[in-house]
Amino acid sequence: MSSPPAPGFNADRAIELARQTLQIEAQALLALKDRQGEPLAQAVGLILACTGRVVVMGMGKSGHVGRKMAATLASTGTPAMFVHPAEASHGDLGMVTPADVVIAISNSGESDELTAILPLLKRLGVRLIGMTGRATSTLARHSDVMLDTSVAQEACPLNLAPTASTTAQIALGDALAVALLDARGFREEDFARSHPGGALGRKLLTHVRDVMRQGEAVPRVRSDTGFSAMMREMSAKGLGATAVVDAEDRVVGIFTDGDLRRQIEQGRDLRGLSAGDLMTRHPRTVRADALAVEAADLMEEARITSVLVVDEAQRLVGALNTNDLMRAKVI
Known part of the structure; x- marks a missing residue:
């Protein structure tokens, strides 16, 4: 038996806000699609030429997106890992080598923990791909390749909580992964080898x-x-x-x-x-x-x-x- 709705709950408004959120985020993705061009191809080229690993960084919600992006890249043929920018300032930057490519994610491009380590990354000689919603930001200026993830508005009614912007980041990360797996000739068998415990792995690896x-x-x-x-x-x-x-x-x-x-x-x-x-x-x-x-x-x-x-x-x-x-x- 379901619990009674909370006092003041308006079911019609909840449905309307949910639909509005999906509409805003769908429009953000369509706008993002139309902006992709040479910078994305350059980012793919940098990663393909990388002899180390792809290191993904991001703070807050962008950090959660970064963890997902690193996992998707790793499972589709591109060695990748996530490094937290705050921890990087306290020793984890040692995980990054000059042979790596860093993907740094920040909607504002001004996250303090991230911008603090950008000069150090450049000093290491690491190639930097920035994913940001502000082309004039600190992250954009330091980036070898800047991918524009800007959105017209957040889905949050207050236009504050990262919603449409994180959806754009996730989608662009997926777009990168798909472009890379195609360029590498990644096949079902390769996917199965990185997912031996999954249903596809069992089907393609079990003799x-x-x-x-x-x-x-x-x-x-x-x-x-x-x-x-x-x-x-x-x-x-x-x-x-x-x-x-x-x-x-x-x-x-x-x-x-x-x-x-x-x-x-x-x-x-x-x-x-x-x-x-x-x-x-x-x-x-x-x-x-x-x-x-x-x-x-x-x-x-x-x-x-x-x-x-x-x-x-x-x-x-x-x-x-x-x-x-x-x-x-x-x-």
Whole structure:
């Protein structure tokens, strides 16, 4: 049960202010888009030529934006970190080397903690990209490249709290990251390597060999194995299927729980039959070096729940089913 609204709360005004905020910030981004040109290309060029790291700095709300920007750059192929300007004045400036590029963020361009270290950065020989809303500010004057993040107004009704200005900073940081990842030829596989714990990382980095059952855990019988012995093998291994192999362990067929159900539905007497009589010949198989997501796609396409893993000579090396893929969080 929801709590009653606070005294004096006006729902219509809240909705109107929310819509107004989104409208102001959307207009700020459109204006920002139209102002991008050669300076942005210069900033991208500076970062691409950087042999060190990108060091992002900012105070207050711009600092929060800077942390997000550094994280986005780092995850898309540009080594980056955030350094707090106030801490930089007390030793953390030692993290910055002449090989680095600094991105300094300040809407006013006059944040005391930031402007205090700008001469030191220039003395180090660090290339400086300034993101500011004031082209005549101290930050703009010290910058090798100045990116204009000015906005016509903040979304705050008092025109005080950083709202539209921080939205512009975040968006421009994303624009830089996208331009850089494209210039570097950054691919899905590269993204996955920096996100191994995420869903995309699991899909692009997990191979069949990482999740398949191996050795004695893989059910297998010969073609002449009787029905009862085959069922014992299937029950013991819990795959929901068994491979049927020849004397060299090459896969010649598969028998699954679904095959058993269909045979029973037909009223067939299975007791005197062998695996060779009942198996499905030429089953779908995958290689151990295939991506696990490829095995999942194959199983979905063929509407099967188990697949055998073979080597280049079609010898059985493993098996997996949908439960194995779900445990690995591939599906």
